[in-house]
Amino acid sequence: MKTSIATVSISGSLREKLAAIAAAGFDGIEIFENDFLAYDGSPAEVGRMIRDHGLEITLFQPFRDFEGMPEPHRSRAFDRADRKFDLMCELGTDLMLVCSNASPVSLGGIDRSAEDFQALGELAAKRGLRVGYEALAWGRHINDHRDAWEIVRRASHPNVGLILDSFHTLARRVDVETIRAIPGDRIFIVQLADAPRIDMDLLYWSRHFRNMPGEGDLPVVDFMRAVAATGYNGPLSLEIFNDQFRGGSPRSIAVDGHRSLVYLMDQVARAEPDIAIDVPALPERVTVSGVEFVEFAANETEAQELTILLRAMGFSLVGRHKNKDVVLFRQGAINIVVNTEKEGLAHSSYLVHGTSAYAFGLKVEDAAATVTRARALGAEPFEQRHGPNELAIPAIRGVGGGVIYFIDGKSELARVWEIEFEPAKDVRDDGGLMAVDHLAQSMHYEEMLTWLLFYTAIFRTRKLPMVDVIDPAGVVRSQVVESEDGGLRLTLNGAENRRTLAGHFIAESFGSGVQHLAFRSRDIFLTADRLTELGFNPLEISPNYYDDLEARLGLAADFTNRLRDRNILFDRDEHGDYFQLYSQNCGEGFFFEIVERRAGYRGYGAPNAPFRIAAQKRTLRPKGLPKI
Numbered sequence: 001m002k003t004s005i006a007t008v009s010i011s012g013s014l015r016e017k018l019a020a021i022a023a024a025g026f027d028g029i030e031i032f033e034n035d036f037l038a039y040d041g042s043p044a045e046v047g048r049m050i051r052d053h054g055l056e057i058t059l060f061q062p063f064r065d066f067e068g069m070p071e072p073h074r075s076r077a078f079d080r081a082d083r084k085f086d087l088m089c090e091l092g093t094d095l096m097l098v099c100s101n102a103s104p105v106s107l108g109g110i111d112r113s114a115e116d117f118q119a120l121g122e123l124a125a126k127r128g129l130r131v132g133y134e135a136l137a138w139g140r141h142i143n144d145h146r147d148a149w150e151i152v153r154r155a156s157h158p159n160v161g162l163i164l165d166s167f168h169t170l171a172r173r174v175d176v177e178t179i180r181a182i183p184g185d186r187i188f189i190v191q192l193a194d195a196p197r198i199d200m201d202l203l204y205w206s207r208h209f210r211n212m213p214g215e216g217d218l219p220v221v222d223f224m225r226a227v228a229a230t231g232y233n234g235p236l237s238l239e240i241f242n243d244q245f246r247g248g249s250p251r252s253i254a255v256d257g258h259r260s261l262v263y264l265m266d267q268v269a270r271a272e273p274d275i276a277i278d279v280p281a282l283p284e285r286v287t288v289s290g291v292e293f294v295e296f297a298a299n300e301t302e303a304q305e306l307t308i309l310l311r312a313m314g315f316s317l318v319g320r321h322k323n324k325d326v327v328l329f330r331q332g333a334i335n336i337v338v339n340t341e342k343e344g345l346a347h348s349s350y351l352v353h354g355t356s357a358y359a360f361g362l363k364v365e366d367a368a369a370t371v372t373r374a375r376a377l378g379a380e381p382f383e384q385r386h387g388p389n390e391l392a393i394p395a396i397r398g399v400g401g402g403v404i405y406f407i408d409g410k411s412e413l414a415r416v417w418e419i420e421f422e423p424a425k426d427v428r429d430d431g432g433l434m435a436v437d438h439l440a441q442s443m444h445y446e447e448m449l450t451w452l453l454f455y456t457a458i459f460r461t462r463k464l465p466m467v468d469v470i471d472p473a474g475v476v477r478s479q480v481v482e483s484e485d486g487g488l489r490l491t492l493n494g495a496e497n498r499r500t501l502a503g504h505f506i507a508e509s510f511g512s513g514v515q516h517l518a519f520r521s522r523d524i525f526l527t528a529d530r531l532t533e534l535g536f537n538p539l540e541i542s543p544n545y546y547d548d549l550e551a552r553l554g555l556a557a558d559f560t561n562r563l564r565d566r567n568i569l570f571d572r573d574e575h576g577d578y579f580q581l582y583s584q585n586c587g588e589g590f591f592f593e594i595v596e597r598r599a600g601y602r603g604y605g606a607p608n609a610p611f612r613i614a615a616q617k618r619t620l621r622p623k624g625l626p627k628i
């Protein structure tokens with residue numbers, strides 16, 4: 001698989017773009033003419049700089065408004081092409097993209113256009129160059145790859161081929177199966193982009209909202225399966241016009257791009273087992289059966305405050321690490337590790353972010369294979385020195401810099417608690433909490449797609465539609481990533497500004513990460529009552545909320561009273577009921593949530609989020625964990 005990316009897809013100067021693209025592992029770039037024009041070096045220097053980065057120029061583009069022109073426009077178009085061919089020779093690339101004519105002056109006519117391409121092919125052939133024709137979704141006469149292919153076919157010149165771009169085909173909902181009939185060797189390059197499904201003008205949608213395959217809603221896998229069926233084996237080139245990416249981090253956008261191509265082709269290879277596809281073999285997407293543990297990094301004082309809160313939620317201290325300042329709290333299947341070591345990643349994480357849930361462990365079938373897949377998708381492995389009685393737990397770095405560990409039942413890993421921890425004698429309590437229901441991570445809105453792609457590419461998960469959550473200080477966009485059976489449930493919260501609760505957390509804890517942890521209760525009312533006895537101080541919800549709830553869902557007054565008395569929030573979907581109880585904020589906006597799902601409720605209580613956030617903001621304290 002030969003990977004390529006258009007220079008328009010990422011931000012920075014040409015030099016910065018090249019460095020980021022090369023570091024992410026791409027083989028080539030499409031050079032956008034404007035990137036070259038804005039650079040103050042000669043074409044030969046630019047070509048050399050690109051090759052010095054180990055990259056080839058897969059395409060020079062775009063060449064506009066060429067075919068089907070009346071005179072004198074036609075002659076001028078040929079003169080322009082000739083000049084660009086000179087430039088391409090100096091740059092060192094042999095393929096030019098001609099996009100379908102959008103000019104009101106153009107005449108159309110399939111044979112007229114085919115003749116123009118035949119002549120352009122002749123001109124290109126003299127220099128050993130090739131031209132590819134792409135149908136823009138908003139082309140004046142040609143806006144469908146089937147018509148572009150007909151022109152290429154009639155031009156009947158070996159130096160003239162077709163360029164496919166998933167965006168143009170999918171945006172117009174052209175049947176991708178029509179691609180299967182095109183000979184692969186007549187397709188000169190394939191451009192790939194996804195996009196969120198938004199009903200808007202095609203040109204505006206294309207120029208501002210494209211994103212990496214897998215980040216949007218278009219069936220790019222189906223498009224690529226059809227391309228693979230043609231035998232096409234040339235570069236797969238990302239061409240992503242996106243306002244956010246233009247202002248984003250070149251390095252991280254380039255990494256996302258490479259990851260999106262590996263993931264795309266992995267899906268294509270699995271869906272088309274009979275087609276030989278040149279992709280590296282990697283383990284399948286990983287099924288997560290649950291969250292085995294969550295680990296906090298803290299200093300001693302804050303660890304004590306966290307301990308008080310954990311005990312008030314019914315957790316008991318069950319183990320002390322044999323070699324480290326690390327303790328284990330447990331309740332049901334929930335393991336909470338509190339790490340107060342003075343070295344290692346936990347400590348540096350504490351120094352940077354303060355007390356935080358910097359790591360979590362996921363239960364998978366094969367921990368080593370999980371890391372293999374994640375690495376193939378560009379994730380960074382994480383290894384830390386380990387002493388006697390310590391296991392080398394397979395792990396990777398998450399997007400925000402935290403650690404994701406993997407525990408399987410195949411190996412010693414299943415016995416990690418016995419091997420690494422000494423049992424602790426402690427009163428055993430129980431608040432009726434059974435398991436981790438979900439982890440909520442907060443990040444800047446611009447980073448959301450990076451997190452989304454990371455999780456969906458590595459793990460067998462799906463994304464739910466984005467929900468807007470109204471915070472008194474702005475909108476927070478919330479996106480769920482979950483596995484079919486709920487073994488892994490993540491909510492990603494993208495903050496638009498730092499005055500929202502999520503934005504405050506990111507700003508004050510110096511980075512994105514786990515902002516809240518939700519535990520699943522067997523019976524929320526019993527849990528609430530038991531926790532009150534243990535000294536738990538719930539987040540207080542406005543009485544107005546309960547009046548509305550009763551009216552909105554037609555609830556019985558005594559039921560609403562039971563909710564109100566305990567500060568429990570309630571939601572209902574077509575499957576069942578959902579109950580939520582929140583802790584007060586800890587420090588800079590971290591908090592715990594306790595939920596109960598009844599009769600297969602699928603959601604996350606999104607309708608309640610604005611009221612919960614408003615309550616949290618009323619109590620947001622300047623520093624420290626809550627006093628209970």
Ligand SMILES: O=C(O)c1ccc(O)c(O)c1
Pocket residue numbers: 061062097099134136165191206207239
């Ligand atoms: O938006 C455009 O004009 C444009 C140009 C070249 C392309 O390859 C493309 O897909 C779009």
Ligand SMILES: [Mg+2]
Pocket residue numbers: 134165191239
């Ligand atoms: Mg294109």
